[in-house]
Amino acid sequence: MPELPEVETVRRGLAPTLEGQRLVRVEQRRPDLRFPFPPDFVRRLEGRTITALGRRSKYLLGHLDSGETLIMHLGMTGRFTIAGRQLGDFTHAAGGDGKHDHVVFETAMGATVTYNDARRFGFMLLADTRSLDQHDLIRDIGVEPLGNQLDAAFIAAAARGRKADLKAFLMDQSIICGLGNIYVCEVLFRARLSPFKPAGRLATATGKPRRGADDLPGLIRAVLMEALDAGGSTLRDFQKTDGTLGYFQKAFAVYGREGEPCIAAGCSDTIRRKVQANRSTFYCPTCQRA
DNA sequence: AACACCCCCTGTCGGC
């Protein structure tokens, strides 16, 4: 399920149950997810306290009092359940038969947190906290879009001379992290930029902002913040019901709307879908010409 | 370095 807003929603949902809590029991039910679990995975977790639950890009980071950090990625279908309350992958049915429950954490307070991941594109690793920034999977991650490093100058400098198309540019986690297929489509629609034009058009030859580069930081933040708000409200709703609310409850302007009318005022075109780098790109050919 | 592909895995959905 996870792009940045969803991972952050999961983090906020898990934090009250895990932060400051000791793991009294950890169950690892298979040898691997996307990657093999680290050696002695259970032994290195049991008895440890999670001092803080953080996030970097789409990674969840469980900092332990042992000096290690539990790095978790949800892949496409990863989700956590707190004793019946589901966090993540809202598109798949709630609950389930536990068929894909791969890891179970039990805290000293008696809470049970289960990780479920049908496709197993997610993973869990352990890394030394002190050198976490230098970890292979963390080192090359780009700027956090909700942080203060993302501005027009940064985008222009990064885009300068790039031949890859705008869609790939915004999907590239080593430039701006956290955006995935859905939100890139939504951002480009709001920016009225074509997904298919080279990213280099965002910058002048000397690397100054050009065309949509000025608008992008604000639009990226707006799209992510709206999703975050929706995720939060979804989460609150979910605690009170057993339905599969959320995520797709949020109304997207283009994502998943192939053949439906463009929502832009005065536009009578329809949303198209094109496969780009093996992923679907949704866009309005009339509104996104630049 | 930057870029274009391929692949990992399971489930679901639409068409026949």
Next chain:
DNA sequence: TGCCGACAGGGGGTGT
């Protein structure tokens, strides 16, 4: 009803 292909929110690895 069954079968089959297309598709799904990610990203690591490889080859040019």
